[in-house]
Amino acid sequence: MVLELNNITKNFGGISALTDVSFKINEGEIFGLIGPNGAGKTTMFNIITNMFLPTSGEISFLGEKISGTKPHKITDKGICRTFQNIRLFSQMTVLENVLVGGHCRIKSGVIRSVIRTKSQRKEEEFIRETATDLLELVGLSSYTEVVAENLAYGQQRRLEIARALASNPKLLLLDEPAAGMNETETEDLFDLIKKVQKRGITVLLIEHDMPFVMKLCDRITVLNFGKKLAEGTPQEIQNNKDVIEAYLGSEEDEQSA
Numbered sequence: 001m002v003l004e005l006n007n008i009t010k011n012f013g014g015i016s017a018l019t020d021v022s023f024k025i026n027e028g029e030i031f032g033l034i035g036p037n038g039a040g041k042t043t044m045f046n047i048i049t050n051m052f053l054p055t056s057g058e059i060s061f062l063g064e065k066i067s068g069t070k071p072h073k074i075t076d077k078g079i080c081r082t083f084q085n086i087r088l089f090s091q092m093t094v095l096e097n098v099l100v101g102g103h104c105r106i107k108s109g110v111i112r113s114v115i116r117t118k119s120q121r122k123e124e125e126f127i128r129e130t131a132t133d134l135l136e137l138v139g140l141s142s143y144t145e146v147v148a149e150n151l152a153y154g155q156q157r158r159l160e161i162a163r164a165l166a167s168n169p170k171l172l173l174l175d176e177p178a179a180g181m182n183e184t185e186t187e188d189l190f191d192l193i194k195k196v197q198k199r200g201i202t203v204l205l206i207e208h209d210m211p212f213v214m215k216l217c218d219r220i221t222v223l224n225f226g227k228k229l230a231e232g233t234p235q236e237i238q239n240n241k242d243v244i245e246a247y248l249g250s251e252e253d254e255q256s257a
């Protein structure tokens, strides 16, 4: 088991963003977290990465309780995420963005950094090699010296994934990775996430693009108004009466708004 969420509840003042939500993610799975707007998906990501503490409930990562761990320590433990809105260092090059993502792997202290010992040079070399490998994985090898803000939208999204992978995560959280992408970009993203899975990395993603989720995920949990509505394979979810109702309901709300 990679991630285990037990009875997670999160209240913001009078608002219950999550109520008693539990689910487990197995090693190597691509796991989808879906639900209508405001269902609590992003809040769940913020709780897994310890940006928020849950009001109650517990999280275990690889069998270890991680509730209360500082957000930057969460990366050291092997959980990394991307955000709904692109958060690159827009003025840095593509390669620099990935090198920054790998900084948490550096073990050298300040003194060794100043005198640049052999082991530190080796460490830097390793991080550079890893960055090059990741840029190849995400299809950006020929853009290493391009300033990030000059990349096309889909490329920026893939760069974000490369940067997240540079920290060597065991669990990668992707918050709406296909949002705003055209068909070709979405297909490239699909192939990329499958390649990430083949590298043995477990993936948890929030996504509104239903055909994409249904094709990509091994299992899915559906949230609605902060509660778990359903869990299962894409086929089970697609045929679930409560899920269909929740989605049709939210479409009707949008049409009448």
Ligand SMILES: Nc1ncnc2c1ncn2[C@@H]1O[C@H](COP(=O)(O)OP(=O)(O)OP(=O)(O)O)[C@@H](O)[C@H]1O
Pocket: 012, 015, 016, 017, 035, 036, 037, 038, 039, 040, 041, 042, 043, 044
């Ligand atoms: N920091 C916060 N303070 C107060 N309320 C919050 C906060 N973050 C989220 N909420 C509320 O919690 C509920 C769940 O929000 P959340 O953003 O987790 O939903 P979501 O499923 O990610 O929605 P979307 O698909 O629109 O991104 C909403 O009612 C939201 O207004």
